[in-house]
Amino acid sequence: MRKLSKIIAPALIATLALGAAMPAQAAPHRNDARYSTPVRNTDVRQQINGLNTAIDRAAARRTISQREAQGLRAQARDVQRLYASYARNGLTRNETRTLETRINRIQVALHAERRDGDRRRG
Numbered sequence: 264m265r266k267l268s269k270i271i272a273p274a275l276i277a278t279l280a281l282g283a284a285m286p287a288q289a290a291p292h293r294n295d296a297r298y299s300t301p302v303r304n305t306d307v308r309q310q311i312n313g314l315n316t317a318i319d320r321a322a323a324r325r326t327i328s329q330r331e332a333q334g335l336r337a338q339a340r341d342v343q344r345l346y347a348s349y350a351r352n353g354l355t356r357n358e359t360r361t362l363e364t365r366i367n368r369i370q371v372a373l374h375a376e377r378r379d380g381d382r383r384r385g
Contacts, residue, residue, distance in 0.1 A: 303354060307346055310366045314339045317373060327376045335376070338369050 318339065322332035342365045349358040 303359060304350060307354070307359065307362050307366075310363070311339065311343050311346060314342070314366060314369055314373075317370075321373060321377055327373070331376045335369060335373055338365075338372070342366060342369065 315336070318327075318332055318335045321327045322329060327335075342362060345365070346362055349355075349362065354362075
C-alpha cells in the first residue's frame with residue numbers, strides 16, 4: 264500500500280497541476296492587443312444609449328436647455344462614432360478605457376448642466 268501511495272500521490276499532484284495550468288493558458292494574456300467580448304461591447308453600447316436617454320429626459324423635463332442638450336448630444340454622437348470605429352476590429356483595453364472616460368465626462372457635464380440652473384452651455 265505504501266508503494267502504491269508513493270506512485271499515485273505524485274501522479275495525482277501532477278494531474279491537478281496540469282488541470283489548474285490549462286485554464287490559465289486558455290485565458291487571454293494581459294498584453295493581448297484585442298480582448299473584446301460581447302459583454303464589454305454590450306456594456307459600452309448600453310452606456311452610450313443611456314447617455315442619449317438621460318440627455319433626452321433632462322431636456323424633456325426642462326432641467327437643461329435645448330442648447331445644452333444639443334451640445335451634449337453632439338458629444339454623445341462623437342463617442343458613438345468612435346465606438347463604431349473601434350468595435351470593427353474588437354476593443355482593446357485602451358480603446359475601452361478611452362470610451363469609458365469620454366462617457367464619464369459627458370455624464371459629469373450633464374450632471375453639472377442640470378445643477379447650474381443658468382440654462383446656458385458651459
